[in-house]
Amino acid sequence: MTCPLTFAIPKGRILDEALPLMARAGVVPEPGFHDKSNRALSFACENSDMRLIRVRAFDVATFVAHGAAQCGIVGSDVVEEFAYPDLYAPVDLDIGHCRLSVAEPVGPGEDPARVSHLRVASKYPNLTRRHFERMGIQAEVVKLNGAMELAPGLGLASRIVDLVSTGRTLKDNGLVETSTILQISARLIVNRAALKTDERVAALVDRFRALVAA
Ligand SMILES: Nc1ncnc2c1ncn2[C@@H]1O[C@H](COP(=O)(O)OP(=O)(O)OP(=O)(O)O)[C@@H](O)[C@H]1O
Numbered sequence: 539m540t541c542p543l544t545f546a547i548p549k550g551r552i553l554d555e556a557l558p559l560m561a562r563a564g565v566v567p568e569p570g571f572h573d574k575s576n577r578a579l580s581f582a583c584e585n586s587d588m589r590l591i592r593v594r595a596f597d598v599a600t601f602v603a604h605g606a607a608q609c610g611i612v613g614s615d616v617v618e619e620f621a622y623p624d625l626y627a628p629v630d631l632d633i634g635h636c637r638l639s640v641a642e643p644v645g646p647g648e649d650p651a652r653v654s655h656l657r658v659a660s661k662y663p664n665l666t667r668r669h670f671e672r673m674g675i676q677a678e679v680v681k682l683n684g685a686m687e688l689a690p691g692l693g694l695a696s697r698i699v700d701l702v703s704t705g706r707t708l709k710d711n712g713l714v715e716t717s718t719i720l721q722i723s724a725r726l727i728v729n730r731a732a733l734k735t736d737e738r739v740a741a742l743v744d745r746f747r748a749l750v751a752a
């Protein structure tokens with residue numbers, strides 16, 4: 539008997555948009571998946587030899603890059619932050635749209651042309667450093683996992699690099715977006731070795747590709 543394919547999906551906000559798309563690709567979790575009181579993290583799928591694992595967004599990429607899961611769905615922000623060589627993102631699913639931006643407190647800030655060093659709070663240290671390097675600025679990144687918007691007001695950093703969708707969170711916390719680093723959408727990701735060796739992975743990629751092209 540062959541092992542079921544493992545498909546990693548994030549627990550957070552992409553999930554609601556991803557589930558209907560997954561259903562159209564024939565990936566339907568067992569009913570227990572939707573039970574909020576269920577603490578299980580791994581679920582069988584209806585009518586397919588696949589199991590779904592529900593993990594944090596950043597961990598989807600880690601499971602797939604190491605081959606512990608063969609495929610998954612994750613934001614392109616996570617794909618770009620890690621840049622794992624063994625992770626391939628062949629399909630843009632056209633869901634989970636947002637952007638990664640730099641923001642700072644409303645009001646006159648330092649002129650970026652005049653600074654060589656900045657302290658920036660972010661969940662994305664690699665993308666942040668790379669962005670400021672391109673501007674000739676050395677960014678010292680304070681790694682936070684959420685509520686980045688608090689950092690400038692409390693003196694932890696002068697700027698933040700965070701996800702923006704409606705802009706509401708920035709506005710409600712007295713911040714203004716000053717530049718966009720990356721436009722983001724969710725991707726189907728696969729482990730490169732699994733794609734080469736397991737025809738079920740290639741078939742899954744084809745199904746998702748056909749869905750988004752339709
Ligand atoms: N405001 C937003 N609008 C649209 N998409 C977003 C927004 N915030 C995040 N995303 C997308 O959803 C992904 C998951 O975000 P979210 O933080 O909700 O996930 P999560 O699984 O709860 O992560 P964690 O548990 O690590 O915080 C992000 O990587 C990004 O691609």
Ligand SMILES: O=P(O)(O)OC[C@H]1O[C@H](OP(=O)(O)OP(=O)(O)O)[C@H](O)[C@@H]1O
Nearest residue numbers: 684685700701702703704705706707708
């Ligand atoms: O521009 P907006 O529409 O206001 O969305 C932006 C917010 O969404 C994300 O946070 P999320 O709600 O996922 O919570 P988090 O802080 O736990 O990551 C992001 O980190 C921002 O805080």
